[in-house]
Amino acid sequence: MKAIVQTEEKNTASLELQDVPTPTLKPGEVLVEVKAAGVNRADLLQTQGNYPVPPGASEILGLECAGVIADPGDTDRQKGEEVACLLTGGGYAEFVAVPEGQLMPIPEGFSFVEAASIVEVACTVWSNIGMLAGLKEGQTFLVHGGAGGIGTFAVQMGKAMGAKVAVTTGSPEKLATCQQLGADILINYREEDFAEVLKNKVDVILDIIGAKYLGQNVKALAKDGHMVTIGLQGGVKGELNLGLLLAKRGTISATALRGRDDADKARIVAATIEAIWPMLADGRITPHIDHTLPLADAAKALKALEDGTVTGKLVLEV
Amino acid sequence: MKAIVQTEEKNTASLELQDVPTPTLKPGEVLVEVKAAGVNRADLLQTQGNYPVPPGASEILGLECAGVIADPGDTDRQKGEEVACLLTGGGYAEFVAVPEGQLMPIPEGFSFVEAASIVEVACTVWSNIGMLAGLKEGQTFLVHGGAGGIGTFAVQMGKAMGAKVAVTTGSPEKLATCQQLGADILINYREEDFAEVLKNKVDVILDIIGAKYLGQNVKALAKDGHMVTIGLQGGVKGELNLGLLLAKRGTISATALRGRDDADKARIVAATIEAIWPMLADGRITPHIDHTLPLADAAKALKALEDGTVTGKLVLEV
Ligand SMILES: NC(=O)c1ccc[n+]([C@@H]2O[C@H](COP(=O)([O-])OP(=O)(O)OC[C@H]3O[C@@H](n4cnc5c(N)ncnc54)[C@H](OP(=O)(O)O)[C@@H]3O)[C@@H](O)[C@H]2O)c1
Ligand SMILES: NC(=O)c1ccc[n+]([C@@H]2O[C@H](COP(=O)([O-])OP(=O)(O)OC[C@H]3O[C@@H](n4cnc5c(N)ncnc54)[C@H](OP(=O)(O)O)[C@@H]3O)[C@@H](O)[C@H]2O)c1
Numbered sequence: 273m274k275a276i277v278q279t280e281e282k283n284t285a286s287l288e289l290q291d292v293p294t295p296t297l298k299p300g301e302v303l304v305e306v307k308a309a310g311v312n313r314a315d316l317l318q319t320q321g322n323y324p325v326p327p328g329a330s331e332i333l334g335l336e337c338a339g340v341i342a343d344p345g346d347t348d349r350q351k352g353e354e355v356a357c358l359l360t361g362g363g364y365a366e367f368v369a370v371p372e373g374q375l376m377p378i379p380e381g382f383s384f385v386e387a388a389s390i391v392e393v394a395c396t397v398w399s400n401i402g403m404l405a406g407l408k409e410g411q412t413f414l415v416h417g418g419a420g421g422i423g424t425f426a427v428q429m430g431k432a433m434g435a436k437v438a439v440t441t442g443s444p445e446k447l448a449t450c451q452q453l454g455a456d457i458l459i460n461y462r463e464e465d466f467a468e469v470l471k472n473k474v475d476v477i478l479d480i481i482g483a484k485y486l487g488q489n490v491k492a493l494a495k496d497g498h499m500v501t502i503g504l505q506g507g508v509k510g511e512l513n514l515g516l517l518l519a520k521r522g523t524i525s526a527t528a529l530r531g532r533d534d535a536d537k538a539r540i541v542a543a544t545i546e547a548i549w550p551m552l553a554d555g556r557i558t559p560h561i562d563h564t565l566p567l568a569d570a571a572k573a574l575k576a577l578e579d580g581t582v583t584g585k586l587v588l589e590v
Numbered sequence: 591m592k593a594i595v596q597t598e599e600k601n602t603a604s605l606e607l608q609d610v611p612t613p614t615l616k617p618g619e620v621l622v623e624v625k626a627a628g629v630n631r632a633d634l635l636q637t638q639g640n641y642p643v644p645p646g647a648s649e650i651l652g653l654e655c656a657g658v659i660a661d662p663g664d665t666d667r668q669k670g671e672e673v674a675c676l677l678t679g680g681g682y683a684e685f686v687a688v689p690e691g692q693l694m695p696i697p698e699g700f701s702f703v704e705a706a707s708i709v710e711v712a713c714t715v716w717s718n719i720g721m722l723a724g725l726k727e728g729q730t731f732l733v734h735g736g737a738g739g740i741g742t743f744a745v746q747m748g749k750a751m752g753a754k755v756a757v758t759t760g761s762p763e764k765l766a767t768c769q770q771l772g773a774d775i776l777i778n779y780r781e782e783d784f785a786e787v788l789k790n791k792v793d794v795i796l797d798i799i800g801a802k803y804l805g806q807n808v809k810a811l812a813k814d815g816h817m818v819t820i821g822l823q824g825g826v827k828g829e830l831n832l833g834l835l836l837a838k839r840g841t842i843s844a845t846a847l848r849g850r851d852d853a854d855k856a857r858i859v860a861a862t863i864e865a866i867w868p869m870l871a872d873g874r875i876t877p878h879i880d881h882t883l884p885l886a887d888a889a890k891a892l893k894a895l896e897d898g899t900v901t902g903k904l905v906l907e908v
Contacts (some may be wrong), residue, residue, distance in 0.1 A: 513829040521846065
C-alpha cells in the first residue's frame, strides 16, 4: 500500500508517499481502507521528534480516519461497512489496522472527510470536559485556542451542553469564527489578559498551553473549578500556587488520549458516541474544516498548522 | 456561658476561659451543650493569625464537638438528643449553635470524647478520598503525616476500603503507631525520599504538606493518580511539571472543608455518616486519642500540637 513516510528525522518537510507493507491484523482488529485522514497538531510534533510513538503503535502518522472495512479480521463486523476510527497511529495511509473498540459509526449525514475531522477532537474533548471535569449546564467554560481543531469543536460542544463559553485566540478573524460558533466571551490574548477578564469566574478550563498559562488559569478558576491541560504549547514547568487552589477547592488534571490502553479507549469511544453523535446528527455541532489536501501533501498540511494559518481542521483525502 | 477567648493577637498562649454571651439561633440551627470538643491544627493556625475565620462564623475556636441538644430551635430535633457536630467555629465553649445539616449521630458505642475526636477528620478524609478522589479496593493510598489526627483516621479508612496504605512520618515511634493501625508501607521522611520508594506507584495521595512535596508527590503518582492537598505545612508555591502530570494523566486537587456553604457541608455530613459510621460501629476504624484536657487548658493543647508531640487527636472536655 501507499503511506506517508518521513525520510529525515525531525524534518517535517521530508514526508513522502511511499510503498510500505499493508498492516497485518492482531486479534480483535479490522483492516480499514482509508478514505480520509484527519490532521492533528500531535502529528506535527511527532515529525519534529517531540512526540514519541507509544510502544507497539504504528510508526505512520495519523490519529483518526474514516473509510470502509476491507477485512473484518476475527470480529463480527462486515466487509464494506463504513466507519470512523480513533487511531493510535497509521492514518496517513491507504489501509490501517484498528481495534474494534475504536470504530465509530459515520455520524448521520457526514461525508468521509467530515467524519475523519471529528473523531479525535470529539473523543478528546468529551473525555476531558464531559467525563472528567463534568461540565454542567449554566457553568462557564473557557476554551483556549477557540479557533483551532480542538477549539472549534469544544466551543460548539460547550454551547450544546448549555454552558457559557469563553475563548482565547490570537486574531480578530479567529475571534469572529469563535463568535459564529456560539462563543459568548471573546478574548484576544495578544491584547487582553484572560485572567483579569475572567478572574474567579470559570468552572471548567480546556487548556492547550500548559506552563505559560498555569498561574492565570488558576486565577481564572471559580470555586470548585476544574482545569484540564491537554497541550503544552507554552511549556511544561510552571509555578503552582496551592494556597490559591485550596481557597478555591480547585482541581488540575492533565491527560492524553493516545497513550491510553485499548480498553480505556474503547470506554471513551463508546461514551463519546453516546454523548456526542446525537449532537452531530442534529447539527448542534458541525465540523469546521479549513481545507482538504491529497494524502501526498501531508507535509503541506503540517506546515500550515505550524504557520498558524489554519482555522478548525485539515483533512487529507486518500 | 464560658468559652475560650484569645486575649492577644497571634499569641496562642493568651487563650483564657471567659464569660461570653450564649449564641443565639438562626433559622435551621440547634443549640448544643458541648461535652467534648476536638482539637485541630487549624485551631492552632487560627490563633497564630494564619487562618482567617470565614465570614459569618463564630470567632470562638473549635471545628467539632459532641454534646446534647439544649434547644432544638425551629427544627424537629428533640431536646436532650445526643449528637456529634461538624462546626464552622465555636466548639471551645459550653454551648454552640449548629446548622441541623451538620449534626451527626454519636457513633455506636462511642463516648462524647471519642465522638468529638472523629467528626472533622471523618468528614475531611471521606469528602476528599472517598468522594473526590474515589479511592478503590486494591489501589495504593499514600497518607502524609500518618500519625497525626487526620493521618491516624486516614490510614484506618484506607485499610477498611481495601487499599494498600503507605505513610510518611518523622519518627520511629509514630511509624510504629501507623503500623499498628494497619499501614503497609512505612516511610520515615527524615531518612528516606518517599518519591523514590513509591515512584509511579500511588493511586491516591492525601497531602498535608503542599509546596515542599509537590514535585515528589507528582513523581510518586501512578497512571490516572489523584493527589489531594488539604494542608500547606510545607508552603504554598511550588513548581509543577505539567508534562509529567500529563504523561500520567494525573489530577491535583486542593480543598478545605471549613469554607464550604451549609448545603455543601450537609451533603458531606450525610455522605460521611453513610460511608464511615458503619466502619466506626464495627471497629474497622477506632478513634486514636493522644490525651484529653479540660477546656480551660486549650492553650496547652495547641502548644502540644505545635511541638509535634501528639499522636492522633487531642480532645477538650467541658
Ligand atoms: N492530550 C490529548 O489527548 C490531545 C488530543 C488532541 C490535541 N491535543 C493538543 O491540543 C492542542 C490543540 O490541538 P489542535 O489539533 O486543536 O491544534 P491546532 O488546530 O493547531 O490549534 C491550536 C490553537 O492554539 C492557538 N494558540 C496558540 N497560542 C495560543 C495562546 N497563547 N493562547 C491561546 N491560544 C493559542 C492557535 O490559535 P491562535 O492563532 O489564536 O494562536 C491555534 O488555533 C495541541 O497542543 C495538541 O497537541 C492533545
Ligand atoms: N483542608 C481541610 O479541610 C483540612 C481539614 C483538616 C485538617 N487539615 C490540615 O491537615 C493537616 C493535618 O491536620 P491534623 O489535624 O491531622 O494535624 P496534626 O495532628 O498536627 O498532624 C500533622 C502531622 O504532620 C506530620 N508532618 C509534619 N511534617 C511532615 C512532613 N514533612 N512529612 C510528613 N508528615 C509531616 C506530623 O508528624 P511528624 O512528627 O511525623 O512530622 C503530624 O503528625 C493540617 O495542615 C491541617 O490544617 C485540612
